[in-house]
Amino acid sequence: MAVLVGIDEAGFGPILGPLVVSSTVFSVPRNHLESDLWQLLKKSVGTSHKRLAGRLLVTDSKKAYSRKKGIKQLQRTVLSALNCLNEKPATLTDLISVLCSDCTNRLSSYPWYQAMEDCDLSANKADIEIASQVLANDLNSNDISLLGIKSRCLDVAHYNQMVSVVKNKATVLFTAATNLIKSAWDNFETDDLQVIIDRQGGRVHYRKILQRSFEDMELKILKETPAASSYQLNAGGRQMRLHFVVGADRRFFPVSLASMVSKYLRELLVYNINRYFAAHCAGLKPTAGYWKDGLRFIEDLKKNIPHIQYDANQLIRTR
Secondary structure, eight states: OEEEEEEEEEOSSOSBSOEEEEEEEEEEOGGGTTSOHHHHTTTTEESSSTTOTTOEEOSOHHHHOBTTTBTHHHHHHHHHHHHHTTOOOOBHHHHHHHHOGGGHHHHTTOGGGTTGGGOBOOTTHHHHHHHHHHHHHHHHHTTOEEEEEEEEEEOHHHHHHHHHHHSOHHHHHHHHHHHHHHHHHHHSOOSOEEEEEEOOTTOOOOHHHHHHHTTTSEEEEEEEOSSEEEEEEEETTEEEEEEEETTHHHHOHHHHHHHHHHHHHHHHHHHHHHHHHHTTOTTOOOOOOOHHHHHHHHHHHHHHOTTOOOOHHHHBOOO
16 A cells, blocks of 8 residues: 655735645555546545535635635535544634644734634534545545545744745745655655645756755655656655646645645635624625735725734735
8 A cells, every 4th residue: 555645735825814735645555546536436526516416526726616606615525524534623723723733822822813713614514424424435445545634824923934034935835845744754654655746836846955855865856847846755664755746736636635625724714814804894895815905905904994903924924
């Protein structure tokens, strides 16, 4: 058996709200490493909103979510997958504890995250239980196991601190992804660990940055092309292969699921930002945090509720 890890982020571009990077980890027979997992798991998952017929939607989060569609499908898929791991978060506080407990103390200092316990996630427990069981049965029938789901939630103040140190937001993102890779290496004993990461930006060459991150491991370049860059790292008789692939969030099942986890957690946290400020100004237009609209939101705060004081370092990212 091999261990297959998918990693993707949500919130790399915005000016408001956290950057969330997530990983999903599966045990997969070696002969299925290059198989279409959607096809293998077609009884329980689908890639389109149409004709799901009770199955879970697993796709690039940009297709799973829109303001019009809301977070319903994100929530159903993420909570059903977590249920397969016997994790049943009922509130946003619970979800953060499951996915990224390291950030709990940091979030507690933000005024807009004080009411996370009131953010109820248990809208349709019966449906999630059924969908989760169907997924679990489908995984089991194909000798596949879901081993873990984890996130690295970089709240704005923490993100700003990291950027001030490394002077590059792409390096901040890579550091978070590296943390998830190291976690998989440390926690899942296998001599065949395969990690697929959705490539950000136009970087093709990763040798130097990987050598800095994994300085005790022997590194071999397998390929470096505009479409994908692959590397093999060895240490202690074990090996790991890392694949940075353009469009991985729509091409590889574990990466799509990681994309949805990241988007779901980020959207819930951004919802709490909007809820906090809307409580002080009923007509305030909510924001998704992206650059242009984020700047509009900041100006609306200055114009409509100038008396509400907040720490800009907790709300606005440095570039």
